[in-house]
Amino acid sequence: MSTLFESLDTLPSPMVRVAIDGTHRHVPSHYTIAAALLEGATPACRTTPVSGAPRGPFCMMGVCFDCLVEVDGVPNVQACTTRVRDGMQVRAMAGKARLA
Incomplete structure (x- = not known):
């Protein structure tokens, strides 16, 4: 499978x-x-509430909110500003932002 990005050495x-x-x-x-x-x-991390179009990281600096995901059961976490940690459970979100 090809990837969108490759990490630098x-x-x-x-x-x-x-x-x-x-x-x-x-x-x-x-x-x-x-x-x-x-x-x-797997760049899509949520879908839009109206059309269901996939959205993914865009600005990569926490401004646009296109990268919202659910982390360990907590919705609306910005993927671009949140570091991974061992055991983390990340899920895509469907539709509009949800309250925890």
């Missing part, structure tokens, strides 16, 4: 295990959730 980084929509992956601990999504060729 950097100093070795510890790996953590995260589950993205039920698929377990090992990613460097310095990644954000958005980086893990993009590297894994």
